[in-house]
Amino acid sequence: MNTDFDVCIVGSGAGAGPVALTLAESGYSVVVLEKGPWFKEEDFYKDELASRRRDVYTPNLQDEQHVIEEPDGLGGWDSEPTSVSGWNFWRGCCVGGSSNFMSGFFFRLKPEDFRLLSTFGPIDGANLVDWPISYEDLEPYYTKVESVVGISGSVMPHPHLEPRSTGNFPYPPTLEHPISGLFDTACRKLGLHPLPTPRAILSNSAMRRQSCGYSGWCGSYGCSTGAKGSSRAALLNPALETGRCEIRPHAKVYKLTTNAQGKVIAAEYYDRDGKQQQVDAKIFVVACQAIETARLLLCSTGTCHKNGLANNTGQVGKNLIFSAGGTGGGDLIYKKLGRTITESLKFQGLFLNRNLQDWYFIDNPVWGRRQKGGTIDFLLEHPGPIAKAIDLKWDDHGNLLWGKPLKQALKKHFTEMREFKYEIFCDWLPTDNCFVSLDTKVKDKWGTPVARVRVGYHPHDIRIGDYLAKKATYLMRTMGVRNVYSNISGSPPPNLAAGGCRFGNDPKNSVLDPDCRAHDVENLFVTDGSFMPTGGSIPYTWTIYANAFRVADKIVKQLGG
Amino acid sequence: MRIKKHNEKCLLRGKRDVFPRSKHGHESIGRRTFLSGTAGFIATLLLSPVIARTVKSHTSALTEDPWQTLSVVQDHLFPSEADAPGAKEINAISYLRNMLADPVTDTDEKEFILNGVKWLNELAIERHEAVFADLPHLQQSTLLQQISKTTAGRNWISKLLSYLLEALLSDPVYGGNPDGIGWKWLEHRPGYPRPPMNKRYYDLLKI
Numbered sequence: 001m002n003t004d005f006d007v008c009i010v011g012s013g014a015g016a017g018p019v020a021l022t023l024a025e026s027g028y029s030v031v032v033l034e035k036g037p038w039f040k041e042e043d044f045y046k047d048e049l050a051s052r053r054r055d056v057y058t059p060n061l062q063d064e065q066h067v068i069e070e071p072d073g074l075g076g077w078d079s080e081p082t083s084v085s086g087w088n089f090w091r092g093c094c095v096g097g098s099s100n101f102m103s104g105f106f107f108r109l110k111p112e113d114f115r116l117l118s119t120f121g122p123i124d125g126a127n128l129v130d131w132p133i134s135y136e137d138l139e140p141y142y143t144k145v146e147s148v149v150g151i152s153g154s155v156m157p158h159p160h161l162e163p164r165s166t167g168n169f170p171y172p173p174t175l176e177h178p179i180s181g182l183f184d185t186a187c188r189k190l191g192l193h194p195l196p197t198p199r200a201i202l203s204n205s206a207m208r209r210q211s212c213g214y215s216g217w218c219g220s221y222g223c224s225t226g227a228k229g230s231s232r233a234a235l236l237n238p239a240l241e242t243g244r245c246e247i248r249p250h251a252k253v254y255k256l257t258t259n260a261q262g263k264v265i266a267a268e269y270y271d272r273d274g275k276q277q278q279v280d281a282k283i284f285v286v287a288c289q290a291i292e293t294a295r296l297l298l299c300s301t302g303t304c305h306k307n308g309l310a311n312n313t314g315q316v317g318k319n320l321i322f323s324a325g326g327t328g329g330g331d332l333i334y335k336k337l338g339r340t341i342t343e344s345l346k347f348q349g350l351f352l353n354r355n356l357q358d359w360y361f362i363d364n365p366v367w368g369r370r371q372k373g374g375t376i377d378f379l380l381e382h383p384g385p386i387a388k389a390i391d392l393k394w395d396d397h398g399n400l401l402w403g404k405p406l407k408q409a410l411k412k413h414f415t416e417m418r419e420f421k422y423e424i425f426c427d428w429l430p431t432d433n434c435f436v437s438l439d440t441k442v443k444d445k446w447g448t449p450v451a452r453v454r455v456g457y458h459p460h461d462i463r464i465g466d467y468l469a470k471k472a473t474y475l476m477r478t479m480g481v482r483n484v485y486s487n488i489s490g491s492p493p494p495n496l497a498a499g500g501c502r503f504g505n506d507p508k509n510s511v512l513d514p515d516c517r518a519h520d521v522e523n524l525f526v527t528d529g530s531f532m533p534t535g536g537s538i539p540y541t542w543t544i545y546a547n548a549f550r551v552a553d554k555i556v557k558q559l560g561g
Numbered sequence: 562m563r564i565k566k567h568n569e570k571c572l573l574r575g576k577r578d579v580f581p582r583s584k585h586g587h588e589s590i591g592r593r594t595f596l597s598g599t600a601g602f603i604a605t606l607l608l609s610p611v612i613a614r615t616v617k618s619h620t621s622a623l624t625e626d627p628w629q630t631l632s633v634v635q636d637h638l639f640p641s642e643a644d645a646p647g648a649k650e651i652n653a654i655s656y657l658r659n660m661l662a663d664p665v666t667d668t669d670e671k672e673f674i675l676n677g678v679k680w681l682n683e684l685a686i687e688r689h690e691a692v693f694a695d696l697p698h699l700q701q702s703t704l705l706q707q708i709s710k711t712t713a714g715r716n717w718i719s720k721l722l723s724y725l726l727e728a729l730l731s732d733p734v735y736g737g738n739p740d741g742i743g744w745k746w747l748e749h750r751p752g753y754p755r756p757p758m759n760k761r762y763y764d765l766l767k768i
Contacts, residue, residue: 037768039765039768042760043765043768045755045756045757046751046752046753046754046755046756047731047732047755047760047761047762048730048732049727049731049735049761049762050756050761050765053727054665054762056762056765056766213753215752215753216752217752221752346748346750347750348750348752383749383752385730385747386726386727386730386731389729389730390722390723390726393719393722393723393726399709400709400718400719402637402638402639402705402718402722403637403638403639403640404640404642406638406639406722407639407640407642407645410747411645411746411747414748414749415747415748
C-alpha cells in the first residue's frame with residue numbers, strides 16, 4: 001500500500017518525540033501533526049506576561065475548552081465549562097507540547113510501582129492493577145533517556161534507590177544553591193537521606209544544545225538555550241535532521257478514519273485556515289496528552305468502532321490519573337540567615353535540586369500493613385515577580401489591599417524573605433470517579449465535542465498526602481523556615497495527567513496491549529502517558545519518554561525494521 | 562495568619578510548580594462571577610430609585626474621557642512616595658491604555674473596566690454632586706472603600722490592581738516599569754533573555 005508516510009504521529013510532546021526520532025533514524029518517513037504553533041528557542045523569553053498572564057501557549061478558552069466535573073460535597077457532581085471557570089486545562093499546545101514548559105524534575109518509577117496491587121494489596125474503591133511489564137523491561141529506556149534527552153544529576157545511595165544498569169548520570173548536576181547545603185544539614189540531623197533531584201537540564205553544552213543559562217525560571221517558561229530536554233529541543237530537532245521527519249504545526253486532528261476492517265487509514269485535520277486536510281500512513285500514533293488522546297479516540301467512530309476507536313470494551317477515557325498530592329512552604333527570613341546566604345537568595349539562578357524519598361514506602365503500625373507513600377520535592381519560589389505581587393494584593397483575611405499598605409507588603413516580601421516550597425507526589429489512585437468522556441453540548445470552534453473530565457479522587461490519597469506534609473513541615477521548621485503552611489487537596493494539576501487508555505493483557509479492562517498497541521486496531525499505538533494504569537509517586541515525564549522509546553522499538557519491528 | 566491566606570490559595574486548585582499552573586490567581590476563579598456587576602455600584606449599594614434619577618441628569622459628565630478617572634483611581638491604589646515609585650512613575654495609565662487597546666484582552670474585561678468608571682462617577686455624583694476626579698482626596702478615598710464592600714466594586718479594584726502590578730513589574734518593553742524602576746525598588750533581578758520589541762506576547766500569537 002502506498003501511503004503519504006510510514007508513520008503519522010498526532011501530538012508532538014514527550015510521548016511523540018521518542019517515536020519520531022526512533023522511526024526517522026531507522027529509515028522510516030514520519031509526519032508529526034501538532035495543533036499548536038511552532039515556537040523555537042528564539043521565541044522564548046523570560047516574559048511573565050506571555051507565559052503566565054496571557055496564556056499565549058494555550059488556546060483561547062472561548063475557542064477550545066473542557067468541561068470539568070468536581071465533587072459537589074454532597075455525593076454528586078458539579079460541572080462547569082472552563083470558559084466560565086477560567087480553570088485552564090491546557091498546557092503547552094505547541095511543537096514539543098508541555099515538555100517545553102516543564103521544570104524538568106525527573107524521577108524513575110520504582111520496581112514496586114509496576115505491581116502496586118500484588119505488593120500492597122487492594123484498596124476499596126480503587127481500580128488497582130499490576131502493569132503488564134516490569135521495571136526491568138523499562139530500565140534500558142530510562143537509561144536511554146538519560147543520555148538522549150539529557151538528564152543531569154548524581155546518584156546517591158538510599159534505601160529506596162531503584163536498580164540502575166549504569167553508574168552515574170551522563171551529565172553532572174546543575175549548579176546548586178547554598179540553601180541546598182542548609183537543607184542537607186537539617187535532613188541529616190533528622191536521620192533522613194537528602195537526594196539531589198535529577199533534572200532534564202543540560203549542565204554543559206552537548207548534542208548541539210547549549211548549557212543551562214541559570215536564569216532559574218524553568219517552570220512555565222520555554223528554554224532559550226536548548227538546555228531543557230523538551231521533546232522539541234532534544235528529540236524533534238534531531239529527527240528533522242534525518243530528513244525523514246516532517247512537522248506540521250497548526251494541524252488540529254479531529255478524527256482518525258478507519259476502513260471496513262477497522263484499521264486506521266487516515267488522520268483528518270483542520271489546517272491554520274480551517275480547511276480540512278488528511279494524511280494517510282501505515283501506522284498511526286496518538287500522543288496528545290491523556291485527556292485529548294481519549295477525546296480523539298472517542299470522536300473517531302467507524303464501522304468497526306461504533307463507540308469510538310479502540311473503545312469496544314468501553315475502556316477509553318477510564319481511570320484517568322494525575323501526579324498530585326499537595327504543596328506547602330514557608331519563608332526564609334533574610335535577617336535570620338546571615339549575609340552570605342541572604343545575598344545568594346536574592347540571586348535567582350541556582351537550583352535547589354533536593355527531594356526526599358524516605359517515605360516512598362511507609363511502615364506505620366497504626367495503618368497495619370505497609371503502605372505506598374511518596375516523594376517530597378523541595379524548591380525555591382519561582383522568581384516571576386508579577387505572580388508574587390498579585391498574591392499580595394489580598395490580606396490575611398481575604399480583603400483587598402491597596403495604597404501604602406500594599407506597597408509595604410510588596411517591599412517586605414520582595415526584599416526581606418524568600419519562599420521555600422515543597423511539593424508532594426503520592427499516587428492518585430485510579431477510581432470510577434476520574435475519567436474522560438465527550439460533552440454532549442459544548443463544542444470547540446471547529447464543531448467537535450470537547451472533553452468532559454470528571455476529577456474525583458480517592459480519600460486514601462489525602463491521607464498519604466497529609467502524612468507526607470507533616471514530615472515536610474517538620475523538616476522545614478527544623479531548617480528555621482518561618483510561617484510554614486501546607487495545602488493538601490484532591491485537586492488535580494491539569495498539566496500532569498495520565499491514564500485513560502490503560503495497557504494490559506486483558507482487552508476487557510484495558511485499551512492497549514503491553515506494547516501500547518490498541519487491542520482491537522492493529523496499526524494504532526498510544527505513546528503518551530495514557531497507557532499508565534497507575535502512576536507512581538513522582539512526576540510522569542521521564543516514564544513517558546522511556547515508554548515511548550520502548551514502544552518505538554515495537555513499531556520499528558512491526559514495520560519490518 | 563499565614564494559614565488563612567493560604568486557604569485562599571487553595572482556591573488556585575492544583576497549583577504546583579512542576580509546570581506551574583494557576584495563571585491569574587483569584588481572578589481565574591469564575592471569570593463570569595468576576596466580571597459581574599452589570600447593575601453597577603449604585604444598585605449593589607442599594608440606593609433608592611429617586612437617587613438613581615438624580616444621577617441620570619448628570620449623564621453628560623459620565624460620557625467624558627474615562628482616563629482621567631482611571632488615573633486618579635490609580636494614584637489612590639498605588640500612590641507615589643518620596644522613596645518608592647507610584648502609578649505615575651511606573652507609567653501605569655499608558656500601560657493600561659495599551660492593554661485595553663490590545664485585541665488579546667478579553668472584551669468583557671475591557672467593558673467591565675470602563676463600566677466601572679461610569680459606575681464610580683454615578684456614585685460620586687449621587688453622593689457629592691461631582692464626578693470622582695473633582696472630589697477632595699478624602700471623599701475619593703471613602704468612595705473607593707465603600708465600593709470595595711460590593712462584589713462588583715471589589716472585582717473592579719482588584720482588576721485595576723493587577724494591571725498596576727503588571728505595570729510595576731513586567732518588562733519595560735510593554736510600556737510600564739520604565740528603566741526597570743519597579744524592579745529596582747523591589748530589588749528584583751529580571752530573568753534573561755528579556756523580550757525584545759518584536760517578540761512581545763502579541764507577536765508570539767502570530768507564529
